[in-house]
Amino acid sequence: MTTAQATATTFECVVCGAPIELGDDTLQGELIDCGDCGTELEVVSTQPFLIQEAPQEAEDWGQ
């Protein structure tokens, strides 16, 4: 193996528990959409990895 391999770490979505893979090129502050529940997640730190729900924009969805 001569090239550096990207490594991935698996996290659970904080809302639905779906597995989320974060590559080691993930940046602090990066936003990721959960494929299962659609929640926007924010990588608040990369060392160590820490994810939380991204701040929600104002609701504009009515009846």
Add this chain to the structure above:
Amino acid sequence: MSREVRVAIAGGSGYTGGELLRLLLFHPHVQVQQITSERFAGKPVTKVHPNLRKLTPLKFDKIGDLQPCDLLFLCLPHGETANRWDDFVRLAPKVIDLSADFRLNDAAAYRHAYKKHHPRPDLLQRFVYGIPELHRDEIRDADYVASAGCNATATILGLYPLYRAGVVDPERTVVEVKVGSSEAGNRANEGSHHPERSNCLRSFSPTGHRHVAEITQELSFGSKIQVHFSATAVDMVRGALATSHVFLNQGLEEKDVWKIYREHYAAEPFVRIVKERDGIYRYPEPKLLAGTNFCDVGFERDPASDRVVVISAIDNLMKGSAGQAVQALNLMCGFEERTALEFPGLHPV
């Protein structure tokens, strides 16, 4: 190898028969040999099912003229399958009945729901209840399948993971189903006259709906359960939406409920978990399912109580009847389960 299974549809002039024919004409391994209608015998099927124009030369036959085939679909009024079973069983080794006649395993439950003695209680155990997500292996080995009711299908698929996991109070479930007008069939009555029916939200079955017996049968895992069920006809042609209120019997977070649903349905080809934080369609929406075989299931845990609201949607003529019956045919005949059922629906619609 193609077109190796010869099928016939008895009772093919109704909405369910038309939907079955639409699906089977495009099934690569099925040849529709005959379709019957007493009223339209001798007429082209396109006279009744105009969407099939230029797609089939079939004409309706009388039921008495049915020839032997490999698999017979029965789309007859409730009671007919049981009363004429000895004639039908001679025609085909495999039968899928879309009526309510053989959905219940128990003659006493049938009597309670249909207010009469079952004419053929000896056959009740020979039919497999036709929801593949619950009985896939049995359907694969079955000769006779009783296709499930549409309201029952929507409700059962919504609630099954929670009941199976034993996490809800089994005696305290309240279900409200909203259904389109096609569920009532294609025979006109005074109530279906357009000026009377249009724009209605008609509570046609606040209590006492017959599908409750199916729901109870399929969701009881050894314990007594009670499902309180109401149905409302809404102003759409296709679609059924079940809103089910259940109460957790243990402290579960929304994430735990997610895990239960994912565990049961992640590998299912026709069940999708629909629950999103933003966007226009956050929960199951029947109009997006028109013509598809999907059941979309969503839920929300009430943060202020132990209530979970489960929302499940289907097209009543597809996953609620003909589509699910073709899914059963695929299993019974060893075809890939999604064959002829891959239409994804339309958006916008």
